[in-house]
Amino acid sequence: MGIETHATTFAPPAPRADGRINLIGLDRTELAETLAGLGEPAFRARQLFGWMYKRGATDFQAMSDMAKGLRAKLADGFALDRLQVVRQQDSFDGTKKWLARMEDGQEIESVHIPEEDRGTLCVSSQVGCTLTCKFCHTGTQRLVRNLEASEIVSQVMLARDILEDWGREGDDRRLTNIVMMGMGEPLYNFENVKRALKLVMDPEGIALSRRRITLSTAGVVPMMKRCGEELGVNLAVSLHAVTDELRDQIVPINKKYPVKELLDACREYPGVNNARRITFEYVMLKDVNDTPADARQLVRILKGIPAKMNLIPFNPWPGAPFECSTPEAIERFADILMEAGYASPIRTPRGSDILAACGQLKSDSVRQRASQRAAAAAAAVVH
Ligand code: SAH
Numbered sequence: 001m002g003i004e005t006h007a008t009t010f011a012p013p014a015p016r017a018d019g020r021i022n023l024i025g026l027d028r029t030e031l032a033e034t035l036a037g038l039g040e041p042a043f044r045a046r047q048l049f050g051w052m053y054k055r056g057a058t059d060f061q062a063m064s065d066m067a068k069g070l071r072a073k074l075a076d077g078f079a080l081d082r083l084q085v086v087r088q089q090d091s092f093d094g095t096k097k098w099l100a101r102m103e104d105g106q107e108i109e110s111v112h113i114p115e116e117d118r119g120t121l122c123v124s125s126q127v128g129c130t131l132t133c134k135f136c137h138t139g140t141q142r143l144v145r146n147l148e149a150s151e152i153v154s155q156v157m158l159a160r161d162i163l164e165d166w167g168r169e170g171d172d173r174r175l176t177n178i179v180m181m182g183m184g185e186p187l188y189n190f191e192n193v194k195r196a197l198k199l200v201m202d203p204e205g206i207a208l209s210r211r212r213i214t215l216s217t218a219g220v221v222p223m224m225k226r227c228g229e230e231l232g233v234n235l236a237v238s239l240h241a242v243t244d245e246l247r248d249q250i251v252p253i254n255k256k257y258p259v260k261e262l263l264d265a266c267r268e269y270p271g272v273n274n275a276r277r278i279t280f281e282y283v284m285l286k287d288v289n290d291t292p293a294d295a296r297q298l299v300r301i302l303k304g305i306p307a308k309m310n311l312i313p314f315n316p317w318p319g320a321p322f323e324c325s326t327p328e329a330i331e332r333f334a335d336i337l338m339e340a341g342y343a344s345p346i347r348t349p350r351g352s353d354i355l356a357a358c359g360q361l362k363s364d365s366v367r368q369r370a371s372q373r374a375a376a377a378a379a380a381v382v383h
Contacts, residue, residue: 013025013026013150016079016081016103019077020076020077020078020079021034021077021078021079022078022079022080022081022150023048023052023078023079023080024052024080024081024082024150024153024154024157025148025149025150025151025153025154025195025196025199026150027195027198027199027202028045028046028049028202028204029045031045031048031049031052032045034078035048038070038073038074038077040070044066044070046204047063047065047066048063048066048074049202049204049205050204050205051063052080052205053157053199053202053204053205053206054166054204054205054206054207055166055167056157056160056161056165056166056167057080058080058082058161059075059080060072060074060075060078060080061075082100082154082157082158082161083100083101083102083108083151083154083155083158084100084101084102085098085099085100085101085158085162086099086100086101086107087099088162089354089356090354091350091351091352091353091354091356092353093350093351093353094113094114095111095112095113095114095350095351095354095356096111096112096162096351096356097109097110097111097112097351097354097355097356098110098111098112098158098159098162100154100155100158102147102151106127106144106145107127108124108127108147108151108155108182108183109124109182109183109356110122110123110124110155110158110159110182111182111351111356112159112163112174112175113350113351114174118176118177119163119173119174119175119176119177120175120176120177120178120179121155121156121159121175121177121178121179122179122181122182123152123155123156123178123179123180123181123182124147124152124155124182124183124184125146125147125152125180125182125183125184125185125186125188125189125192125193126143126144126145126146126147126183126184126185126188126189127143127144127145127146127147127183127184128141128142128143128144128183128184129141129143129183129184129185130142130143130185130188131185131218131251131252131253132252133218133238133240133250133251133252134249134250134251134252134321134322135240135250135283135285135314135320135321135322137317137320137360138183138184143184146184146188146189146192147184147189147192148192149191149192149193149195149196149199150196152192152193152196152197153196153199153200155182156175156178156200156206157206159175160174160175160206163175176208176212177208177212177213177214178197178200178208178212178213178214179213179214179215179216179236180193180197180213180214180215180216181214181216181236181358185217185218185220186215186216186217187215187217187220187223187224187227188220188223190223190226190227193215194230194231197213197215197231197233198231200213201213210231210232210233210234211234211276213231213233213234214233214234214235214236214279215227215231215233215234215235215236216235216236216237216238216279216281217235217236217237217238218237218238218251218253219237219238219239219251219253219254219257219262219265220253220257221257221261221262221265222257224265224266224269225265225268225269225270227269228269228270228271228272229270232270232271234276234278234279235266235269235272235278235279236278236279236280236281236310237262237266237278237279237280237281238251238281238283239259239262239280239281239282239298240281240282240283240285240289241254241259241289242259242289242294242297242298242301243259243297244258244259246288246289247259250285250288250289259301263301263302263305266278266305266307267304267305272305272306273306274306276306277306277307277308278305278306278307278308279307279308279309279310280298280302280307280308280309280310281310281312282298282309282310282311282312283312283313283314283358284311284312284313284314284324284325284329284330284333285314285322285323285324285325286314286322286323286324286325286326286329287325288322290325290329290330290333291329291333292332292333292336294333295332295333295336295337296336298337299336299337299340307342308342308343308345309337309342309345310345310347311330311333311334311337311345311346311347312347312349312358313325313330313346313347313349315349315352315357315358315360317355317360330346334346
C-alpha cells in the first residue's frame, strides 16, 4: 500500500484537556504529517500506523523499533486513547454490550455478538438519531451529534482490547465482522463513517475486508451510490413495510424517499449481484405489517433485486406502541419468503436480556439515569 494523498490539508484534532493530541482515528497521511512536524521521516508513520492499528498499542513505550527519544517525544505530546468504557453487560448468550463515554461526556453503545463462525461488532454512528422510526427506541431520543471518525474507529479498537483480539489472525479472531447497525443513521454521517471504515479496512491495520462489513440504512437514497462506490461494503436496508402508506408512518424518512425510489437505488447499488446481495431488514410488528398478503407483496416488490431477507422479531422497550408478531405469524411470513427462494430469513434476537438487541440501544442507560434522577428527587423530598 502506498501513501494515500488527500485533497484537503490536514487540520490536527483539538488537544485534550491535558494538552496532548489523541492519534486514534488519524490515517497514514495524517500520521505522516504529524510526525513530519516532529522532524521524523515518512517511514516512521508506517511504523506508527502498524503499532496503532495492527498491534493495538496503547502505550508509546511498547514501540520497540522506535528510538527512546522519539517514544518520549510522542508520549509527551500525544495519546492513544480509546473511549472510556463506563459499563459492560454480559448476556447469557455471550453477547456483550459496552457503554462508552466520549471526551464531551456523551455516551454511545456497541455490541459484540459471538457466533460459531464469526464475531460481529455492532457499531454506532451517531449519538441518538433523527429518523424517529416508530418501533425503534433510539428513534425516540433526539439526535445529539454525529460521531467523529475517531470515535467510530475507537469502538472497534476498544472491542479488540477487551476481547484480547489484537495479534489474532484468521479463524482465531474474535472480531471478524462489523455491522453499522448501532445507534444512528450512518448515511447521515457518511464522511466520518467513510473515514472510519477506510481505516478499519486498511490491510496494514485492522484489515477487515469490505465483504465483512455491512452498513444498514433506513433509506437515505442520495447517499447509497456513494456508499457502494467509495466504500464497497455490503448494504442492508431497513424496509419494514411494503407500501408507502404504512412506511410513511413507521419509517418517516419514507416521505422523502419512497419505496420505489429506495428499491431503484438498491437495484443500482454498485457491486450488487447474486453473490453479493442486499439484506432487507423487516421488523415483525403484530397486526401492522405481518400478514401473508404483506409477505407476498414483499416478494413481488423485491423481484429483480439480488436480496436476502432478515425478519427481525420486534424487540420491545418500555412504552413501545407495538407488540411482536406471534411466532405463528412470523413462521407463516417466513414460509412465503422461503417458497419464493429466500433462505433462513428469521434473525434470532441476541442479547435481549441486556437490551442489546436491535432498536434497544442506549435506552437502558438513559432510563437508568432518569431513574437515578427520580431517586435523587425523591431523596431530596425526604430530607
Ligand atoms: N439507521 C440505520 C441503522 C440502525 S440499524 C437503519 O435504520 O438501518 C438497526 C436495525 O434495527 C434497523 O433495521 C432497525 O429498523 C431495527 N430495529 C429498530 N428498532 C427495532 C426493534 N425495536 N426491534 C427490532 N428491530 C428494530
